[in-house]
Amino acid sequence: MSRFFITTPIYYINAEPHLGHAYTTMVADAVARAHRLMGDDVLFLTGTDEHGQKVERAAKKAGLSTPEFAARIAQKFLDILPVLDISNDDFIRTTEPRHRAASQALWRRVREKGHIYKGKYEGWYCTIDEVFVPDTQLKDGRCPICSNAVERIAEESYFFRLSAFQDRLLDHYERHPDFVTPEARRNEVLSFLRAGLEDLSISRTSFTWGIPVPDDPAHVMYVWFDALTNYMTAVGFGDESPAATKRFDSYWPADVHLIGKEIVRQHAVYWPALLLAAELPLPKRIVSHGWWLMEGAKMSKSIGNVVAPQAYVSRFGLDALRYFVFREMVFGQDADFTDEAFLTRYNADLANDLGNLVSRATTMIHRYCEGIVPAADVSLLSRPEERSLSNTVDALVKRVGKSVQSFQLSVALREIWDAIGAVNRYIVAREPWRLAKDASRRDEVDTALFVAADALRVIAELLRPFLPGTAERTLRMLGVEPSPRAWASLTRGDLAPGTRLGEIAALFPRIEHTVQELRQMTDDTKPPVAANGPVQPSTQAPLHPSTPAPVSIPAPVSTLAPERISIDDFLKVELRVARVLAAERVPKSSRLLKLSVDVGTEQRTIVAGIAEAYEPESLVGRTVVVVFNLKPAKLMGVESNGMVLAASPEGGKPTLLGFTEPPEPGTRVR
Numbered sequence: 001m002s003r004f005f006i007t008t009p010i011y012y013i014n015a016e017p018h019l020g021h022a023y024t025t026m027v028a029d030a031v032a033r034a035h036r037l038m039g040d041d042v043l044f045l046t047g048t049d050e051h052g053q054k055v056e057r058a059a060k061k062a063g064l065s066t067p068e069f070a071a072r073i074a075q076k077f078l079d080i081l082p083v084l085d086i087s088n089d090d091f092i093r094t095t096e097p098r099h100r101a102a103s104q105a106l107w108r109r110v111r112e113k114g115h116i117y118k119g120k121y122e123g124w125y126c127t128i129d130e131v132f133v134p135d136t137q138l139k140d141g142r143c144p145i146c147s148n149a150v151e152r153i154a155e156e157s158y159f160f161r162l163s164a165f166q167d168r169l170l171d172h173y174e175r176h177p178d179f180v181t182p183e184a185r186r187n188e189v190l191s192f193l194r195a196g197l198e199d200l201s202i203s204r205t206s207f208t209w210g211i212p213v214p215d216d217p218a219h220v221m222y223v224w225f226d227a228l229t230n231y232m233t234a235v236g237f238g239d240e241s242p243a244a245t246k247r248f249d250s251y252w253p254a255d256v257h258l259i260g261k262e263i264v265r266q267h268a269v270y271w272p273a274l275l276l277a278a279e280l281p282l283p284k285r286i287v288s289h290g291w292w293l294m295e296g297a298k299m300s301k302s303i304g305n306v307v308a309p310q311a312y313v314s315r316f317g318l319d320a321l322r323y324f325v326f327r328e329m330v331f332g333q334d335a336d337f338t339d340e341a342f343l344t345r346y347n348a349d350l351a352n353d354l355g356n357l358v359s360r361a362t363t364m365i366h367r368y369c370e371g372i373v374p375a376a377d378v379s380l381l382s383r384p385e386e387r388s389l390s391n392t393v394d395a396l397v398k399r400v401g402k403s404v405q406s407f408q409l410s411v412a413l414r415e416i417w418d419a420i421g422a423v424n425r426y427i428v429a430r431e432p433w434r435l436a437k438d439a440s441r442r443d444e445v446d447t448a449l450f451v452a453a454d455a456l457r458v459i460a461e462l463l464r465p466f467l468p469g470t471a472e473r474t475l476r477m478l479g480v481e482p483s484p485r486a487w488a489s490l491t492r493g494d495l496a497p498g499t500r501l502g503e504i505a506a507l508f509p510r511i512e513h514t515v516q517e518l519r520q521m522t523d524d525t526k527p528p529v530a531a532n533g534p535v536q537p538s539t540q541a542p543l544h545p546s547t548p549a550p551v552s553i554p555a556p557v558s559t560l561a562p563e564r565i566s567i568d569d570f571l572k573v574e575l576r577v578a579r580v581l582a583a584e585r586v587p588k589s590s591r592l593l594k595l596s597v598d599v600g601t602e603q604r605t606i607v608a609g610i611a612e613a614y615e616p617e618s619l620v621g622r623t624v625v626v627v628f629n630l631k632p633a634k635l636m637g638v639e640s641n642g643m644v645l646a647a648s649p650e651g652g653k654p655t656l657l658g659f660t661e662p663p664e665p666g667t668r669v670r
C-alpha cells in the first residue's frame with residue numbers, strides 16, 4: 001500500500017472561510033478520497049495559520065484577546081469541514097504546542113547548519129499577504145498581490161541565507177520537471193530563481209503574536225517560516241519520541257502540497273530552500289490552482305466580494321456546489337463564479353443528465369422487473385450497442401483515476417458525464433418501454449435494463465470522491481451495498497441479478513427559479529464578512545424542489561390555424577393556480593396519478609394522465625394550473641374534480657405547466 005500525504009494551505013484566520021478557501025479544501029478532499037479508493041494509505045491535512053500582525057490587529061479591533069480571537073475564527077474553519085463533507089485526517093492550528101516545538105526545532109536545525117544570521121531589515125511589508133515587497137515590485141506604491149497599502153518597517157531581524165540555495169534549487173527543478181505544476185507556475189518560479197535570490201528576513205520584533213525565536217525571545221518568527229513548518233509538524237517533526245520519529249519517517253516528504261497560485265513562491269522557493277538547509281527531503285509535488293473571481297476580481301476578504309459556501313449548500317445541497325466548482329474551474333486557470341453558470345450546470349448536468357438517468361433506469365426496473373435487477377442474456381451482450389457501452393465503462397475507471405492523479409477534476413467529471421450520456425443514448429436506442437409490450441422480447445428488456453443499471457453502478461462508484469452523497473444515494477437506489485468498492489476491483493458486470501432496488505428519490509430536483517431569485521436567496525444568507533460578529537442563521541426555507549427535469553422533447557407547434565374564439569368564450573374556462581399536496585398512482589393504471597390539490601378555496605382530488613412522465617413524490621409541493629370549473633368525471637373508479645394542464649406532444653410524454661415565480665393557490669390564470 002503506498003502512502004499518500006496531501007496538504008492544503010493553512011488558512012489565515014483574520015476572516016471567515018469563503019468559497020476560495022473551501023475550493024482548495026474540496027479539491028484536496030476529492031483527491032484524497034480517490035486515493036483511498038485506489039488503495040493508498042492517505043493522510044489528508046488542513047488547518048489554520050494563526051500568527052502574525054494582522055491577526056493581532058484584528059483581535060484588537062474585535063475587542064478580544066488574541067488567543068480568544070484566534071480560537072473563535074479557527075473554530076469557523078473547523079465548523080465548515082462537516083458542511084463540505086471534508087474527509088481530513090488531521091487539522092492543525094499553528095498555536096498548538098506541537099507546532100511551536102516543530103517550528104523551533106526546524107529553526108535550530110537550519111541555524112546549526114549555519115544558514116541563519118542576524119541583521120537589520122528595512123523595507124516594505126504587506127500585512128495582508130505577509131510578504132516583504134521590494135521597491136521594484138510595488139504597484140503604484142501598493143502591494144502587487146492584493147493592492148492594499150504596504151507598511152515601512154525597519155527593525156533588527158534574523159535572515160535566512162536564501163541566496164545560497166539558488167543553484168541547488170535550479171538543479172532540483174531540472175531533475176524534477178513535475179515538482180511544480182502547472183507548467184505556467186513552474187516557469188514563473190524558474191524565472192524568479194534565475195533572476196537571483198536575496199536573503200530572507202525571518203523574524204520580527206515589532207509585535208509578539210508569533211512563535212518565539214529559540215534563544216532570542218525578543219524576536220518572533222516570520223509567519224511564513226512558522227506556517228510552512230506545519231506540514232512537518234503534523235507528521236511528528238519536533239517530537240523526539242520513537243512513535244513520532246517513525247511517523248515522520250514514513251510520511252515525510254509530503255506527496256502533494258495543494259495551494260493557490262498566489263503562494264507559489266513561498267512553497268516552491270522558500271520552503272524547499274529551508275528544507276535543503278535543514279538537510280530534509282523536499283515535498284514531491286507542489287500543485288497550484290487558479291482563483292475564483294467575481295466579475296474579474298479575485299474573491300477575497302480584503303475586497304469584500306466573497307461567496308459564502310454555506311449559502312449554496314443550504315439552498316442546493318453540498319453536491320451541487322462540489323460539482324459546480326470541480327467542473328467549472330479548469331484546474332490551474334481562473335474561473336468566474338456566477339449564478340448563471342451555477343444554474344445551468346445544475347439543471348443541465350445534475351438534474352437532467354444524471355438525475356433523470358438514475359430515475360429513468362430505476363423506474364423502468366420497478367415497472368418491468370418488479371424492482372429486481374434482471375439478468376442479462378449473455379448472447380445479447382455482443383451486439384454493437386452493448387459492446388460500445390461496455391468499452392466506455394471499461395475505459396472509464398482508468399481514465400478517471402489518471403485525471404484525478406493530475407488534479408484535472410473537470411476532466412474527470414467530463415469523462416464521467418460522457419459515460420452518463422452514453423448510458424442515456426443506449427437506453428434510447430434499446431427502448432425498453434417498447435420491447436416490454438412484446439412478451440417474446442423479455443430477454444432484451446432484461447438485458448437492456450441490466451446493462452444500463454450496471455453501468456450506472458460503476459459511474460456511481462466513480463462519483464464517490466466528487467459527490468459522496470449522490471454516489472451513495474444512487475447506489476442505494478440500485479440496491480448496492482453502501483461500502484465503497486476499491487477502484488482496482490471495479491469492473492463492469494458485477495451488479496448482482498436478483499438484487500432488490502432501493503426506494504427511488506429525486507437526486508437533483510430541477511430548479512425552476514430565475515437567476516435573480518437565486519441571487520436574492522444566496523445574498524440573504526451570506527454571513528457577515530466581519531470576523532468578530534456572529535453568523536446570522538439563515539431564516540429562509542430551503543429552496544423547494546419542484547420536479548425532476550422533463551424528459552420529453554417539446555412538441556412542434558402546429559401550423560394549422562384553428563378556429564378563433566372570443567374572449568368571453570375563453571373566460572368560461574376558469575383556470576386556477578393549485579398546489580399539489582399529495583400524489584399517488586391509480587391502482588392498475590400505468591398512466592394515471594391521483595392528485596390531492598389545494599385550489600385556494602378548497603382541497604380537491606384530480607386524476608391526471610401524467611404517470612409516465614412524473615414520479616408521484618416529485619410532484620408534492622409543485623405549483624400547477626388546473627381547470628377549476630370542469631364537470632367531475634370518474635377515471636378508473638376515482639372521481640376527478642378538475643383537470644391539470646400539461647403540454648402533451650403527440651405520442652410523447654406530457655410536461656406540466658409551471659411557474660418560475662409560483663403564485664398563491666387559487667389565483668386565477670387568464
Ligand code: MSP
Nearest residue numbers: 009010011012020024049227228259260291292299
Ligand atoms: N496562510 C497562508 C498559507 C500558508 S500555507 C503554509 C494563506 N492563507 S489564505 O487564507 O490567505 O489563503 C489560503 C488559500 O486559500 C490560498 O492559497 C488558496 O488556495 C485559497 N484561496 C483564497 N482565495 C481564493 C480564491 N479567490 N480562489 C481560489 N482559492 C483561493 O495564504
